[in-house]
Amino acid sequence: MMKPDDFEFVSRLIKSKSGLVLSQDKTYLLESRLMPIARKRGLKDLTELIGALRGGDRNLVEEVVDAMTTNESFFFRDTKPFDQFRHVVLPHMIKARAPKKHLRIWCAAASSGQEPYSLAMILDEFKSQLAGWRIDIIGTDISREILNKARAGLYSQFEVQRGLPIGLLVKYFQKKEDQWQISSDVRSKVQYKEFNLLEDFRPLGQFDVVYCRNVLIYFDQPTKSDVLARISALMPDDGFLFLGGAETVLGISDKFKPLARQRGIYQLNRPGAPDVDLTALEKVQAGAAAGAAAGAAGGAAAGGLAFPKPKHMQTGAGATAGSTARPAVGTTGTATTRPGTATSGTQATQRPLGGTSSTTRPTTGTGTTGSAFSRPSGSTGTGSTTRPGTTGTTGTTGSTYRRPLGTGTGAGAGGTTQRPGTTGSSNTSGSSGTTRPSTTFDRSRFGKPDDKK
Numbered sequence: 346m347m348k349p350d351d352f353e354f355v356s357r358l359i360k361s362k363s364g365l366v367l368s369q370d371k372t373y374l375l376e377s378r379l380m381p382i383a384r385k386r387g388l389k390d391l392t393e394l395i396g397a398l399r400g401g402d403r404n405l406v407e408e409v410v411d412a413m414t415t416n417e418s419f420f421f422r423d424t425k426p427f428d429q430f431r432h433v434v435l436p437h438m439i440k441a442r443a444p445k446k447h448l449r450i451w452c453a454a455a456s457s458g459q460e461p462y463s464l465a466m467i468l469d470e471f472k473s474q475l476a477g478w479r480i481d482i483i484g485t486d487i488s489r490e491i492l493n494k495a496r497a498g499l500y501s502q503f504e505v506q507r508g509l510p511i512g513l514l515v516k517y518f519q520k521k522e523d524q525w526q527i528s529s530d531v532r533s534k535v536q537y538k539e540f541n542l543l544e545d546f547r548p549l550g551q552f553d554v555v556y557c558r559n560v561l562i563y564f565d566q567p568t569k570s571d572v573l574a575r576i577s578a579l580m581p582d583d584g585f586l587f588l589g590g591a592e593t594v595l596g597i598s599d600k601f602k603p604l605a606r607q608r609g610i611y612q613l614n615r616p617g618a619p620d621v622d623l624t625a626l627e628k629v630q631a632g633a634a635a636g637a638a639a640g641a642a643g644g645a646a647a648g649g650l651a652f653p654k655p656k657h658m659q660t661g662a663g664a665t666a667g668s669t670a671r672p673a674v675g676t677t678g679t680a681t682t683r684p685g686t687a688t689s690g691t692q693a694t695q696r697p698l699g700g701t702s703s704t705t706r707p708t709t710g711t712g713t714t715g716s717a718f719s720r721p722s723g724s725t726g727t728g729s730t731t732r733p734g735t736t737g738t739t740g741t742t743g744s745t746y747r748r749p750l751g752t753g754t755g756a757g758a759g760g761t762t763q764r765p766g767t768t769g770s771s772n773t774s775g776s777s778g779t780t781r782p783s784t785t786f787d788r789s790r791f792g793k794p795d796d797k798k
């Protein structure tokens with residue numbers, strides 16, 4: 346058990362090096378993250394480790410800070426920031442930057458790379474309009490280790506199942522043993538750099554778009570204000586900032602203002618900030634909402650089998666605040682057809698963000714519903730993700746498989762995210778309802794695989 350003054354020392358050290366704030370109730374977390382380091386270094390216990398830290402072992406300090414970061418991320422996290430990018434930011438930038446054909450995007454806490462790669466995949470959709478442009482996507486993070494993973498672009502099956510439309514998996518990823526690697530083309534579009542948000546940003550240059558998502562939550566108020574002020578200083582008047590679902594500028598910084606009727610996206614609070622056209626975005630959002638409602642209603646009518654939510658998943662503000670619903674069969678996007686082994690029946694697996702892609706593949710059944718794959722979406726919030734599966738069987742109900750909770754999603758403040766769904770194409774029962782848990786509470790903020798919960 347760590348002594349109070351040791352906790353005090355280490356938490357201060359971590360805050361001064363990274364901005365990460367550890368409250369006293371996170372003693373268990375500190376211990377569980379530091380013990381493996383002590384063991385690896387052949388130290389007897391945490392007292393010895395802290396002794397070495399007090400002695401000023403710089404490598405050890407770095408290792409400890411790295412161990413205390415939470416690197417949770419996933420593709421197209423929270424959907425909205427990527428729809429907003431596709432339908433608002435990019436159209437604006439394509440016009441506004443036409444004279445110089447240069448766009449710079451900064452993912453300020455890039456973690457394992459899913460965020461910058463999601464942007465790179467969106468940009469790839471616009472490649473004909475962006476021909477001849479120079480697009481810089483810079484992903485930075487304090488953690489060297491996580492940046493190595495980002496550079497490798499290798500993801501587990503679980504990671505590619507979180508938020509990545511299957512059409513994009515097929516298009517941009519290759520199976521490498523039991524992992525998936527994002528194509529070298531997409532990888533080459535992102536530059537990674539180890540960078541601490543407490544450092545001077547100026548050497549990074551100017552950025553038109555900044556994603557600083559799900560990192561400010563770990564900082565105290567003065568650090569948040571300071572980081573936001575310094576980000577604003579790097580941005581032109583028409584720049585856009587994206588924050589995580591549980592992050593805001595309100596009450597923290599007057600350098601930015603929220604974009605009307607939207608969450609998570611901010612403009613500079615300057616006279617030069619342009620009015621942007623939200624029509625296309627709002628249409629997509631309304632379509633997703635309507636589809637979700639229809640999917641949910643259809644699902645109920647079809648009697649979709651869903652196991653009751655385990656108790657531990659019912660906690661958190663997200664219980665009522667947010668859900669992600671996927672409507673049956675998306676209406677937009679390009680369909681990828683993959684041959685299958687089935688002899689009859691087709692099932693469209695459509696799960697795209699912003700309806701960018703879908704996969705239609707023959708299945709082994711002719712069912713109208715198919716088996717429902719239900720997963721509580723990696724989030725520790727609440728709700729469930731009912732994802733219709735790919736092995737549709739005859740019948741209107743199908744089976745439901747619920748995957749245990751993952752490690753948590755972003756800390757959305759009760760937002761509702763709706764995505765086109767994964768349901769079978771011939772789904773007359775409309776059972777696709779994919780209800781994702783709210784992103785309100787992010788257990789993963791404090792979660793590394795070996796943490797004792």
Ligand SMILES: C[S@@+](CC[C@H](N)C(=O)[O-])C[C@H]1O[C@@H](n2cnc3c(N)ncnc32)[C@H](O)[C@@H]1O
Pocket residue numbers: 362363364365414415416417418419422453454455456457460485486487488491540541542543557558559560563589755
């Ligand atoms: C939860 S991840 C967010 C990843 C991604 N932005 C997203 O929303 O999915 C937070 C990341 O912030 C990084 N981080 C924490 N403190 C930092 C600091 N002072 N400077 C730069 N990165 C930091 C962590 O290493 C971690 O990878």
